[in-house]
Amino acid sequence: MRALVVLVCGCAVLAPVRVAAQAMETFGMGSRATAMGGAVTADVRDFSANFYNPAGLVRSDELRIAIGYMGTAADMYVNDVDSSIDSVHGIVAGFVVPGAFGDVEFAFGLGVHLNDERVSRSRTLPRTQPRWEFYDNRPHRTFLAAHLALRPLDWLLVGGGIAFQSISSTTLELRGSLDFANPAGRSRLEHDLVGNLETLRYPQAGVQIVPNDRVSFGLVYRGEYRLSNDLGAEGLADVTGLGPDVVPPDVYVLIHTVSVNSFSPQQLSFGASVTPFDRLTLNAEVTWVDWSDYETSIGASDVILTVDIPPELSDLISVPDSINSTRPIQAKFRDRWVPRIGAELALVDTPAFELDARAGYLFESTPAPAQTGRYNLIDTDRHVLSLGAGVILRDLEPTVDGFLTLDAHFQWSILPERVMSKDSLVDTYGDYRAHGQIFAAGLTAEVGFE
Amino acid sequence: MTRRVPSWTLAAVVLASCGTFGTEELEDIDQPHNGVGPFRPAGREETGVSGSPPGRALSVRQAVATPMVSEGHLFYVAANPLADVVPPEEPTDGIDWSLFEPRRIFRSEPGERLGFSFGEPVLEAEESWEGDGVLDPWVVPLPDGRSRLYYAADGGIGVAEAPSVSGAFTRIGDGPILSAEGSEVLRRPSVIEREGAWLMYFDTGAGIALAESADGVSFTRMPGVLPLGRGQLRDVPDEVRVGGPAAVVAETPSGRRIVRLYLESHREDGTSAISLAASLDGRTFERLERPVVEADDAAEPGPVIVDRRVSLLYHTVPRVQSDLEMRALVVGIAPRTFQFVFEE
Numbered sequence: 001m002r003a004l005v006v007l008v009c010g011c012a013v014l015a016p017v018r019v020a021a022q023a024m025e026t027f028g029m030g031s032r033a034t035a036m037g038g039a040v041t042a043d044v045r046d047f048s049a050n051f052y053n054p055a056g057l058v059r060s061d062e063l064r065i066a067i068g069y070m071g072t073a074a075d076m077y078v079n080d081v082d083s084s085i086d087s088v089h090g091i092v093a094g095f096v097v098p099g100a101f102g103d104v105e106f107a108f109g110l111g112v113h114l115n116d117e118r119v120s121r122s123r124t125l126p127r128t129q130p131r132w133e134f135y136d137n138r139p140h141r142t143f144l145a146a147h148l149a150l151r152p153l154d155w156l157l158v159g160g161g162i163a164f165q166s167i168s169s170t171t172l173e174l175r176g177s178l179d180f181a182n183p184a185g186r187s188r189l190e191h192d193l194v195g196n197l198e199t200l201r202y203p204q205a206g207v208q209i210v211p212n213d214r215v216s217f218g219l220v221y222r223g224e225y226r227l228s229n230d231l232g233a234e235g236l237a238d239v240t241g242l243g244p245d246v247v248p249p250d251v252y253v254l255i256h257t258v259s260v261n262s263f264s265p266q267q268l269s270f271g272a273s274v275t276p277f278d279r280l281t282l283n284a285e286v287t288w289v290d291w292s293d294y295e296t297s298i299g300a301s302d303v304i305l306t307v308d309i310p311p312e313l314s315d316l317i318s319v320p321d322s323i324n325s326t327r328p329i330q331a332k333f334r335d336r337w338v339p340r341i342g343a344e345l346a347l348v349d350t351p352a353f354e355l356d357a358r359a360g361y362l363f364e365s366t367p368a369p370a371q372t373g374r375y376n377l378i379d380t381d382r383h384v385l386s387l388g389a390g391v392i393l394r395d396l397e398p399t400v401d402g403f404l405t406l407d408a409h410f411q412w413s414i415l416p417e418r419v420m421s422k423d424s425l426v427d428t429y430g431d432y433r434a435h436g437q438i439f440a441a442g443l444t445a446e447v448g449f450e
Numbered sequence: 451m452t453r454r455v456p457s458w459t460l461a462a463v464v465l466a467s468c469g470t471f472g473t474e475e476l477e478d479i480d481q482p483h484n485g486v487g488p489f490r491p492a493g494r495e496e497t498g499v500s501g502s503p504p505g506r507a508l509s510v511r512q513a514v515a516t517p518m519v520s521e522g523h524l525f526y527v528a529a530n531p532l533a534d535v536v537p538p539e540e541p542t543d544g545i546d547w548s549l550f551e552p553r554r555i556f557r558s559e560p561g562e563r564l565g566f567s568f569g570e571p572v573l574e575a576e577e578s579w580e581g582d583g584v585l586d587p588w589v590v591p592l593p594d595g596r597s598r599l600y601y602a603a604d605g606g607i608g609v610a611e612a613p614s615v616s617g618a619f620t621r622i623g624d625g626p627i628l629s630a631e632g633s634e635v636l637r638r639p640s641v642i643e644r645e646g647a648w649l650m651y652f653d654t655g656a657g658i659a660l661a662e663s664a665d666g667v668s669f670t671r672m673p674g675v676l677p678l679g680r681g682q683l684r685d686v687p688d689e690v691r692v693g694g695p696a697a698v699v700a701e702t703p704s705g706r707r708i709v710r711l712y713l714e715s716h717r718e719d720g721t722s723a724i725s726l727a728a729s730l731d732g733r734t735f736e737r738l739e740r741p742v743v744e745a746d747d748a749a750e751p752g753p754v755i756v757d758r759r760v761s762l763l764y765h766t767v768p769r770v771q772s773d774l775e776m777r778a779l780v781v782g783i784a785p786r787t788f789q790f791v792f793e794e
Contacts, residue, residue: 078482079482081759130481420704421704425728425730425736426486426727426736426738427484429483429484430482430483430485430486430702430703431484431702431703433703433704
């Protein structure tokens with residue numbers, strides 16, 4: 001079985017897997033980590049290490065297989081009108097396969113978040129339309145990451161790997177004849193449509209330092225990725241139906257739009273975990289997120305239209321000399337620092353059974369500046385409170401030679417009101433207030449084989 | 451070594467995988483709106499008034515003009531065709547009021563929907579300075595429940611008051627509160643009260659002028675006209691002049707109080723469009739370059755703010771009845787996605 005897992009991991013790293021991220025960046029991955037506010041960079045050891053810190057994969061020596069389910073319900077408002085933000089719900093799963101090269105322990109890990117309803121959603125909105133920049137479209141991605149971790153020293157764990165996204169690139173070609181008098185009925189146009197989901201990979205790497213059983217530190221780096229929608233349409237047609245004495249003019253049109261559909265900045269987390277006494281674990285960490293590198297989600301477009309108008313039709317048909325290209329204004333986001341804290345308390349701890357209670361908090365200041373101009377990339381600060389519980393069943397012989405964990409979490413995101421005042425008094429959307437809350441919950445089951 | 455994977459684990463994986471089937475639903479999401487249009491014509495089910503053109507809000511045989519709504523009541527000018535009128539052979543440029551009886555100001559009671567039934571006259575020309583008609587009503591509710599009616603007539607702009615919006619209007623004073631200077635003709639008064647000052651916008655024929663008052667009755671005219679037109683704030687193509695102001699004060703969700711001044715943009719071809727300018731102090735404006743109503747030759751705006759997002763714009767569009775050029779009173783709704791639903 002390990003050989004199979006290694007093969008799958010290898011294929012995952014090398015093959016152009018067409019999946020993308022990133023619900024867990026907002027709502028967490030796995031119930032234990034989410035319940036602790038995501039502050040697990042220093043002590044993660046289950047399948048969620050594939051997101052939080054790949055070094056943690058080698059922290060335990062069991063073969064672990066996990067599967068879970070999470071869902072959200074958003075309650076977001078602009079001017080007290082429900083923004084109808086789609087919920088996110090999907091499967092989380094992964095495994096950790098430990099091994100050893102001589103004295104050096106290693107582990108492979110694979111983590112996946114597969115949203116229900118859609119593997120990935122691309123959406124290009126009208127340029128000025130208000131959109132919740134972080135919650136409207138961004139979480140609707142599938143996440144897949146494969147990692148390898150090593151433990152070269154007893155107190156040093158290192159891990160790294162690759163996560164996958166895909167870029168969509170679509171071209172449409174039109175050719176044929178376009179009837180001037182009856183375009184719907186007599187035009188004869190053929191088309192070729194070519195769509196590609198091109199693979200995009202980005203790195204993740206982490207370290208855990210474990211000087212003793214009561215203290216550990218973690219550092220993880222996640223690379224930047226940006227998903228773009230690239231749509232090109234090219235058409236060449238004769239215009240017919242202009243009368244017997246008119247030479248059919250050629251019409252050539254080229255439309256090309258590019259937009260960033262999803263962007264995740266590079267980020268660096270540093271965390272610490274302490275166990276002041278046997279049943280209590282306290283975690284804290286801070287994450288730097290490089291949002292200043294974000295350009296914008298608003299697309300750029302270029303249009304070329306060429307029509308050779310016959311002289312006898314020059315009064316009838318007017319074609320502009322050129323159509324201006326559109327270029328979006330930069331989003332001008334700021335970097336942000338995200339503090340997180342988490343706690344885990346073993347309420348019951350026996351050789352056969354353990355019951356844990358968990359709590360966590362994180363704060364994300366909005367990187368989005370006040371939207372005073374034409375564009376409306378809505379975001380507010382976010383306070384996230386989380387609670388959770390987990391049970392560990394250790395006496396499962398003869399069914400399983402190992403353990404079974406069942407974890408549950410509940411997460412409450414509070415987005416306090418933010419008021420936008422427009423520079424222009426005749427702006428289409430005008431001033432607005434935005435606020436909301438998001439509820440998330442999930443269950444995760446993990447089986448560990450000794 | 452063979453490991454045993456519990457069957458329930460496999461079952462969970464299969465069941466969870468089935469959860470990935472789903473559908474994509476696209477919805478029209480209500481967005482914030484700043485009253486800048488485009489206003490869509492209200493549907494028949496929203497107005498309760500049948501007939502064309504789209505958005506018709508008052509079904510009458512008379513010529514009507516300059517609608518505005520105050521406290522749910524519709525005020526407008528109406529006049530019957532003369533009994534022996536002979537329609538002109540050539541189309542006229544707008545309504546030829548010489549073919550109609552003297553214009554009077556009418557009031558329609560609030561209806562159950564956005565449309566109205568034809569009402570009763572509340573003011574007709576009686577004073578010598580008023581000539582043979584009163585027109586361009588603009589009604590402002592006062593804090594004590596009274597209503598104040600500003601109107602235009604031959605000699606300028608006059609004012610009347612009623613104990614309530616549905617009461618009888620009585621003129622204040624013997625003459626106009628604002629008189630024309632030289633050959634100009636003052637029309638279309640629109641009055642707002644803002645931070646203790648009363649601001650009156652009116653049409654001089656050359657543009658939109660401003661007068662200010664401390665009590666809403668004694669106005670001092672500011673020199674010239676407001677720089678709202680072509681070559682001043684925006685270079686609006688084909689615009690000859692602006693006129694026909696209709697002002698409302700809108701409080702935005704951020705707490706700012708913005709003066710929205712709907713206005714007529716008169717074009718070189720003789721048609722007009724309704725556009726908008728906005729201001730924080732009521733004196734210096736920012737102009738919108740595009741029309742807020744898509745219908746051809748829309749004019750005579752009468753805005754109503756329903757709430758912070760939804761606005762109505764009563765206005766008129768051309769119609770021909772009995773071979774006479776008239777205008778139909780219609781209502782538009784912004785944002786376009788908003789739909790009024792009334793119980794049957």
